[in-house]
Amino acid sequence: EVQLVQSGAEVKKPGESLKISCKGSGYSFSSYWIGWVRQMPGKGLEWMGIIYPGDSDTRYSPSFQGQVTISADKSISTAYLQWSSLKASDTAMYFCASSMVRGVIAHFDYWGQGTLVTVSS
Amino acid sequence: EIVMTQSPATLSVSPGERATLSCRASQSVSSNLAWYQQKPGQAPRLLIYGASTRATGIPARFSGSGSGTEFTLTISSLQSEDFAVYYCQQYNNWPLYTFGQGTKLEIK
Numbered sequence: 001e002v003q004l005v006q007s008g009a010e011v012k013k014p015g016e017s018l019k020i021s022c023k024g025s026g027y028s029f030s031s032y033w034i035g036w037v038r039q040m041p042g043k044g045l046e047w048m049g050i051i052y053p054g055d056s057d058t059r060y061s062p063s064f065q066g067q068v069t070i071s072a073d074k075s076i077s078t079a080y081l082q083w084s085s086l087k088a089s090d091t092a093m094y095f096c097a098s099s100m101v102r103g104v105i106a107h108f109d110y111w112g113q114g115t116l117v118t119v120s121s
Numbered sequence: 122e123i124v125m126t127q128s129p130a131t132l133s134v135s136p137g138e139r140a141t142l143s144c145r146a147s148q149s150v151s152s153n154l155a156w157y158q159q160k161p162g163q164a165p166r167l168l169i170y171g172a173s174t175r176a177t178g179i180p181a182r183f184s185g186s187g188s189g190t191e192f193t194l195t196i197s198s199l200q201s202e203d204f205a206v207y208y209c210q211q212y213n214n215w216p217l218y219t220f221g222q223g224t225k226l227e228i229k
Contacts, residue, residue, distance in 0.1 A: 107155035
């Protein structure tokens with residue numbers, strides 16, 4: 001069974017750094033793209049970026065380029081999303097999701113449960 | 122950037138009736154279109170990909186159609202568990218695989 005398990009909720013202050021995680025199991029983690037999606041409170045879904053754990057090839061939506069860093073450690077089947085300096089506007093639910101189509105970046109077949117990030121002074 | 126526009130924003134339908142949700146792309150996305158269902162407090166779930174292929178485990182009452190710029194998700198006979206928010210997403214035009222703003226399907 002494919003599973004993506006995300007790290008727990010975080011409460012941070014503006015200016016702090018943060019790294020959240022997403023651990024995959026039940027499939028060949030290195031062989032499929034895994035991405036991140038933001039959902040701000042009461043809003044819709046926003047595609048942030050994606051990484052291929054096999055070689056760490058990473059692509060970002062223009063809206064998120066330079067704002068976050070996506071990485072992965074294939075040895076422990078885990079992808080990461082990190083911020084160097086959080087803003088209040090980063091408050092949102094963040095989902096990881098896997099695209100289970102070999103060789104291409106497509107739809108998201110499986111999703112993590114989400115990590116709620118709250119940034120408040 | 123391709124803009125995905127879903128209509129209506131809210132759809133009120135009675136259980137057992139048919140629901141038709143629309144998604145329009147600002148330019149052609151071929152058949153690279155997916156539909157997701159999201160219930161409150163839950164992650165989205167893939168329903169349809171390739172505009173018309175049901176994902177694993179999705180009931181046959183869900184169907185997708187369309188290509189190019191006009192797409193439709195149809196739920197043939199609404200069950201209580203189908204009331205949720207539905208999103209379309211294009212994955213044709215890199216580097217921004219945009220989502221629509223969502224349609225809330227509510228009980229009439």
